[in-house]
Amino acid sequence: MITVQNLSKSYGGFRAVDDVSFQCRPGSVTGFLGPNGAGKSTTMRIIAGLTIQDSGQAHVSGVRYQDIPNPGTQIGVLLDASAQHAGRSGREILTIGARTMGLPMSRVDEMLELVSLTPAEAKRKVRNYSLGMRQRLGIAHALLGDPKILMLDEPANGLDPAGIHWMRSLLREYANRGGTVLLSSHLLHEVQIIADELIVIGNGRIVAQGTKDELLQSAGTFVRAGDPAALTNALTAAGLTTNVSGEGLSVDATPEQVGQAAAAAGVALVELRPADGAGLEEMFLQLTAPNQRDQFPNGVPA
Amino acid sequence: MSTTTPATVDTSVRSVPVTRLVGVELRKMFDTRSGFWLMASIGIIALLATIGVIAFVPPESLSYGIFGSAFGVPMNILLPVVAILAVTSEWSQRTGLVTFTLVPHRGAVVLSKFLAVIAAGVMAMLVVLAVGALGNLVGSGIRGVSPQWDLSLEDFLLLLLGNVLSMLIGFMLGILIRNSAAAIVAYFVYSFVVPTIFGVLSALPATKDWFGDIQPWIDVNSAIGQLFDQPTAKDWAHLLVSSIPWFFLPMGLGIWRVLRAEVK
Numbered sequence: 193m194i195t196v197q198n199l200s201k202s203y204g205g206f207r208a209v210d211d212v213s214f215q216c217r218p219g220s221v222t223g224f225l226g227p228n229g230a231g232k233s234t235t236m237r238i239i240a241g242l243t244i245q246d247s248g249q250a251h252v253s254g255v256r257y258q259d260i261p262n263p264g265t266q267i268g269v270l271l272d273a274s275a276q277h278a279g280r281s282g283r284e285i286l287t288i289g290a291r292t293m294g295l296p297m298s299r300v301d302e303m304l305e306l307v308s309l310t311p312a313e314a315k316r317k318v319r320n321y322s323l324g325m326r327q328r329l330g331i332a333h334a335l336l337g338d339p340k341i342l343m344l345d346e347p348a349n350g351l352d353p354a355g356i357h358w359m360r361s362l363l364r365e366y367a368n369r370g371g372t373v374l375l376s377s378h379l380l381h382e383v384q385i386i387a388d389e390l391i392v393i394g395n396g397r398i399v400a401q402g403t404k405d406e407l408l409q410s411a412g413t414f415v416r417a418g419d420p421a422a423l424t425n426a427l428t429a430a431g432l433t434t435n436v437s438g439e440g441l442s443v444d445a446t447p448e449q450v451g452q453a454a455a456a457a458g459v460a461l462v463e464l465r466p467a468d469g470a471g472l473e474e475m476f477l478q479l480t481a482p483n484q485r486d487q488f489p490n491g492v493p494a
Numbered sequence: 495m496s497t498t499t500p501a502t503v504d505t506s507v508r509s510v511p512v513t514r515l516v517g518v519e520l521r522k523m524f525d526t527r528s529g530f531w532l533m534a535s536i537g538i539i540a541l542l543a544t545i546g547v548i549a550f551v552p553p554e555s556l557s558y559g560i561f562g563s564a565f566g567v568p569m570n571i572l573l574p575v576v577a578i579l580a581v582t583s584e585w586s587q588r589t590g591l592v593t594f595t596l597v598p599h600r601g602a603v604v605l606s607k608f609l610a611v612i613a614a615g616v617m618a619m620l621v622v623l624a625v626g627a628l629g630n631l632v633g634s635g636i637r638g639v640s641p642q643w644d645l646s647l648e649d650f651l652l653l654l655l656g657n658v659l660s661m662l663i664g665f666m667l668g669i670l671i672r673n674s675a676a677a678i679v680a681y682f683v684y685s686f687v688v689p690t691i692f693g694v695l696s697a698l699p700a701t702k703d704w705f706g707d708i709q710p711w712i713d714v715n716s717a718i719g720q721l722f723d724q725p726t727a728k729d730w731a732h733l734l735v736s737s738i739p740w741f742f743l744p745m746g747l748g749i750w751r752v753l754r755a756e757v758k
Contacts, residue, residue, distance in 0.1 A: 193502075241598045242591065242757040253503040258598045261509035269595045275588035279526035288525070291518050292510060292596045317527070333592070340502070 193218055194239060194341065194374055199248035201234055208234045209245070210396035216374045216389070218340075221367050223387025223404075224376035225476065231396040232376040233271070236345050240269050252341060264293040267341040268334030273326040273350075278319035282309055282329045285318065286336060293337045303332035306362075323350025331359070342366065344375040348382040360386045380476045392476065413447045416440030416463035417454065426457030442467050510597050515606035516613065523580050523614055532576055533618070539568045540622040544629030548636060556633055557642035561626035562653055566722075569657050570685065573618060574664025577611045578677045581668030590757045600753050608665060615661040619654050649722075656721045660685065663714075666741055670748035672755075684740075689715045714740035 194216040201209040209231045216222040224232050237243040239250045241257040252260060252267055260266055276285055286300040304314050307328040318326065327350050334342055342363070348356050363373050363386060377383045383390065390407050392400040400407060416439055417423035423441065427434050430453035433444040440463060443450050447464050454461050523529050543564040551560055584590035597603050634641035645653075664681050671677040692713050695705045710716065710732040717733040725733075 237756070237758070240595050242594055244754065244756070255503045255505060259505065260503050260598070261505060261507045263598060264596045265507065266503050271591050271595065272588065275591040277526055277583060277587040277589050279528055284525050288518055288522060289592070289596065291521070292515065294510070294514060 193253050193372055194343065195249075195251045195254070196235065196239065197249045197251075199235060199238060199245050199250060201231075201238060201243065201245050207396050209238070211248070212393070212396070212398055213248075214391050214398065214401055216341075216372050218370050218372045219367055220389050221363050221373040221375065221387045222389040222391060223383035224374060224391050224393065225380065225383045225387075226376075226378060226393035228378050230378075230393045232378075232393060233345050235393075236269075236271060236343055236374075236376065239343060240271065242271070262293055262337075264289065264339070265295075265337035266339050267343060268337065268339040269342075270330040270334040270344045270347055272345060273323070273330035273347075276318045276326070276329075279317055281315050281317055282321065282325075283314040285329065286314075286333060289333050289336050295337060299336055299338075303336050306335065307332040308358075324352060324355055327351055327355075331362075340370070341372045342374070344373070346377060347375055348377060348379070348386065356382060356385055412467045413443045413445055413450045414440055414463065414465055414467040415443055415447075415450050415454070415461060417459050417461050419459060422457070422459045423454060423461075426459045427453050429453075429457065437467075509599075510602070512602055512606055512609070515597065515602060516609045519580065519603075519606045519610035520613060522583075523576060523610065526583075529576075529579065532572065532579070533614075536569070536572050536576075536618050537621055537625065539572065540565055540625040543568060544625055544633075548629060548633035553634075553637035553639045556630070556637060556639055557644045558626065558630045559642075559644045559649070561629050562623065562645055562649075563722075565622050565626065569619070569622060570660050573615055573657055573661045574667075574681050574685075575678060576614060576618075577661045577664035578668040578681060579674060580607055580611055580614075581665060582672055582674040582677050585672040586674045588758070594757050601749075604669065604749055604752060608662075611661055611665050612658055615658040616654060619657050623650070623653075652721045652725070656718055659718050659721075663741065666745040666748060669752055670744050672752070685715055689713070692716070711735050712739065 196215070197213050199209055199212045200207065212231070212235055214222075224235070226232050234243060235250075238245045239252070239257060250257070257263065257267075263269075280288075283300060283304065286303060287297065290297060290299050304311070309325065309328055309332065313321075313325065318329070321329065327347055331344070331347060334344060348359055351359060363375070367373055367388075375383075375386065377386075384404070388404050390401060390404055391398060392407075414437060415423065415427075420439075420441070424434055427441070427443060427450065430449075432449065432453060434441045435443075447466055451461070451464055454464075524533055544561060547556070547561055547564050584593055593603060594600055630641050630643070663684060664677070667677045667680045667684065671680055692705075692709060692715075695701045696709050710728075712735075714733070714736040717729065717736045720729040720732065
């Protein structure tokens with residue numbers, strides 16, 4: 193369990209982390225979602241004791257990170273897969289980790305096998321690794337000490353779609369065994385595939401958090417009818433807020449409410465579904481838009 | 495598959511012992527290509543220096559002490575670089591992100607590196623002096639003189655100490671600067687430029703009177719140099735006093751900053 197309470201950290205006048213609080217529970221994969229520079233990495237570095245916060249607290253199962261004895265065996269951390277000595281082989285990096293934690297060398301082979309790095313690849317210098325291979329090595333390193341908690345910063349970055357699905361099943365199984373996972377990403381679709389709880393952060397502040405289902409629900413319903421005007425009237429009459437979305441409407445309500453309103457008005461529907469995927473994406477953009485660096489309120493200048 | 499393994503932190507397990515960390519830090523000095531060749535170059539240069547001594551020193555002056563002094567300058571350059579890289583690679587190569595995550599007590603990491611650097615220095619000097627001993631035997635044989643063993647145990651230990659001290663200066667600069675290239679440049683300024691300036695000051699008529707008096711107390715390089723030349727109690731006092739501004743204070747500042755600095 194990772195608990196963060198009212199965490200704040202400023203660099204000069206810039207508030208990188210602003211009153212952030214959240215909790216990651218055992219048995220679930222928590223996705224920490226936000227655009228680049230939103231404060232995800234700073235928060236994770238504070239949790240791992242590498243950056244000292246200005247105020248607030250970060251605990252791992254009620255203990256400060258600095259007070260965890262042999263932390264590698266209790267919380268696996270991957271903060272940057274590229275932060276490795278380029279002149280070391282993958283196997284050597286795991287060997288150093290295993291020796292530091294006091295583990296048998298057999299763990300190194302087990303982890304290499306788990307992340308599908310072949311013996312030949314493990315012998316190569318990390319300089320020659322692709323980003324995807326570095327991520328696999330980083331995950332192997334995080335899992336080396338068989339920890340109950342995992343904290344991974346942008347672990348899916350550089351993985352191909354197959355790699356992302358591999359990671360999903362790996363972390364899903366890990367969480368099912370009672371493990372706690374916190375992983376960050378700046379890409380919604382990655383988090384959507386891997387995580388079941390979401391924390392959305394923008395400009396250092398948490399802008400939304402909850403289960404993926406909850407956040408999906410709050411994105412509303414997509415509905416389409418043969419007679420759009422009649423549908424709009426029916427929904428407005430039922431007191432629901434509607435927005436034109438493609439050929440249909442996105443409604444700030446559950447599919448059940450929308451269906452009942454349409455049925456009551458006798459409007460035949462062509463399509464009725466939760467506004468998933470695109471809805472969450474819209475939410476992500478919406479939530480982070482005021483905090484985005486590169487926005488063009490007047491359109492992209494010619 | 496156990497369904498409810500509680501994800502708690504066990505505070506009763508043993509924390510990572512420093513002895514284990516020293517072993518890990520020693521390994522980290524050798525296990526990269528650059529680290530390996532740096533260490534190998536110590537052996538190679540010792541061999542070349544030995545060959546040079548055998549080839550160019552007149553047979554009658556051939557002695558173990560000559561071999562020992564032939565290694566002085568190259569070891570004074572290579573060993574501190576080993577020490578510098580042992581520290582700065584954690585920042586330059588960003589491995590500190592992993593190191594300080596596995597061992598959140600940064601003081602323990604610094605202490606382990608310190609001990610590993612000393613161990614590496616002693617081992618390197620033992621290898622080098624063994625090469626020299628071999629050279630002395632072989633060289634005397636080739637040149638047809640009987641080998642002269644003019645290095646007493648005391649000389650031997652002082653030679654070891656002097657080289658370890660220059661290594662610790664490199665270590666200090668690494669801790670203080672935390673950047674490989676800048677720390678190496680700083681070392682050359684420290685051990686070659688500063689002594690030159692001090693030499694000029696002690697020779698100039700305008701400054702030599704007052705500077706000549708205080709130089710032994712503020713010139714750590716000459717104080718280390720004295721170790722190789724029958725040091726007296728006063729020489730030891732010079733070493734201790736001159737180390738305060740040139741070693742202990744910057745080392746303290748460097749450690750203070752390492753313990754607090756953000757690791758990125």
